[in-house]
Amino acid sequence: MFRLTWRLQRNGLIGMSAFGIFYGILQASAYNSAAGTTAAARRAFGQQMETFGQQFSLLLPLPHGIDTVAGFIQWRVYGALPLLFGFWALMSAAGATRGDEERGFLEVWFAAGVSQSRYVGTRFLVFATSAAIAVALTSGAIDLGALGSGATLPLSALIEVSLDLFAVTLTVYALTTVVAQLATSRGGAAGLAGFVVGVMFFVNGLSRSIGSLKPVAQAISPFYYYDRSMPLSPGGRFDAAATIALAVVALLLTALATWLITIRDLGTAVITLPHRERPATNRPSANPLLRMPVMALVYEQRLGTVAWALGSAVFAAYLASAGRELVDLVQSSTGFRAYLTIVGHGNPYVALTGYFWFGIFQALLAVFAITQVARWSSDDNEGRLEMVLSAPVSRTRVVVERAMALLLRLGAVIAVSSAAFYLGAAAANIVVDPGHLTLASVLLIPFALSFAAIGAILAGRAPRAAVAVLTSLAFVSFLITQLGPLLRWPDWALKLSVFSLYGMPLMGGVDWTGLWIMSAITVGGFVVGVLLMQRRDVGR
């Protein structure tokens, strides 16, 4: 059982380890080129970064001791790793629970006498082993990168921060295993868990600047407990109790998942909605949407679209309604004033609230595009594409319909979220210009389509690897926006990131260069996607 599940986990381990090693070495070795080599230069860099780093408090912990290699690594590298390892844990857990079930593995294993507890326990153990290896390799790479920057990281602190990362990764895995019991498919489990973990992550991120959210983060977010330890930072410490608490929660959640899986039937969720008996029929559905090109695809994914739209809208409304408090905080703190220089002139309430929201929304829409590409890949792997192509439908039409359906879904998610943002801002007495908001919202479409277009190329070339490659590309793209300013990269290099191509249209108008590049990526990507789709073999 262990060996079998190990094989299923192996590719994820290899991918995550490779990524962790690359990320660790790159980030840690970047220190000298960014901070300089003299003590004075590093001090200046530290002060500059501590101000600059406040801008990323939603995603990264508040910076401290950046004038040392260890402090920089604690903030920049180990600050971002929970998100990356958490994503891996989430996808692994969704695959290990619902994915195994969809593929019929659970049926076979349970029929062979494997108990539910043994199955969940083995899967957890296999992931824990993988996570331990991936974390160890990543930390080893970070240590090597630090050596490249001329610093030796204290071994004990490196072990402590690795344990902290390991514990939070396990917690996300166990949490997803529990949440997956509420879904009936792998995609549903990943989406639901993504929402739950995302909320936990962002609540913790917001609590770094909004004090009133701290008790909420403390109550619900494992990332809060991860942040408690900063052993690499100068004067920082390792909160063993917080790390142990994370590990204990992971074990308790695994026990809960085991119990939940024993009380439900295979193929069902723990909580099932009341079954509405429908009269038997031998007629096709009269739903006209199913017979319309494009709309059939939109209809098929209607629940996902509604979930995304509502989730984003709630988040947008919340952030906008807290905007006034947030901006007052920024204006009252010298550390946070760097935000004001970034967003430029104009009403700081609109500018800053919009800056925060559209920054988050970009990341969410990138994930949305990736989930769509995942769907395209599964169309191929699960035989739906074969079924479509057995009808008189061209491969070009398949790609065009996919793009059009995504466009409509994106439009719905963005429209609902922007409306919620507008109303939330109005509730906080922040008057957002509807025209500017519409412009900023519309420009999110080419942004998200750019990712999808790259995904169309990947899905046309190698559907099984499409999601992993696109996720890596999105992350690298995100990394460029993080590393670029730090390493003082030229403007053209920053434009390599799709995130930076969007600009700040709510206050700064259209970034025409960025828009043209995004449009070129979108059109070019889907055209290449069509060509690749024409040429490749389809099927399971």
Place this chain on the structure above:
Amino acid sequence: MTTAIETSGLSKDYGRGRGLFDLNLQVEEGEVLGYLGPNGAGKTTTIRLLMGLIHPTAGSARIFGLDCQRQAVAVKRHVGYVPGELPQFGGLRASEVVAYVAGLRGGVDEKVVAQICQRFNLDLAQRFREYSRGNKQKLAIVLGFMHRPRVLILDEPTGGLDPLNQQEFYDMCRESKAQGATIFLSSHILSEVEHISDRVGIIRGGRLARTARLEDLHEIRYRQVEIEFAGDVPLEAIRAATGVDHVEADNHRVRCVVRGSFESLMNALAGARVVNLTSHEPSLEEVFLTFYRGDTDLTAEETGPPTREA
């Protein structure tokens, strides 16, 4: 007669000797071709090439003169396809799946859908994921037959169906044939092929080993014969008889295998006191197994009946 399906040197090489090689095949309009072969022989590869889902490494396939690759959309207007394994439609109801595929295809008569569902006692109100394997296969049959195609390409279509529904399926195939449809039926179940096929193509190791009319295939059958004598056994005469093989004697009893005519054996028995003679005709299944068990190189039409013992 019009050629419905035609392949010319059709090949798909997956490497390491796997795939389909140099397939030359013609199926006439209104004909039912049973395409037989064990797992991994290349049956599904052939079908996927005909459906334009994969690209050949050499050769071509045409349906009603239309190239299956370059004119794939036009080809599929004529074709109904029943895959061996239906895709996952998750939470959609079967009625929605039918409406969706009907929308892609166009020109589907709802009455035909209703008729097929009635024949198979299939309730379209259920969600796809709630269907049993058999019901999923019935749905695949509905999707393949609902537009009354001129050509039916069926990839092991009765998997998961119970015997009653299998019979219903065979009846539907016969009716489609009677209405002029051409059927390409891939299967590894000989009895299924026997039910409806006019002609059989046997594929082995990616190469077409033989095509024959069903009655010709029956001719390659052998018979297991057991003869009981009251007196002396004319063993040497039996061994010398044409078409008689694997002779085993046990006191007054002789067992042997007879291929083709019994005339020579009867001549050998002339004058002997035969008290009992039984002849057992193996099923096509056993013939098929014999065909595949043989390691002789069986290629193309001219290949004769198997020479190995069953």
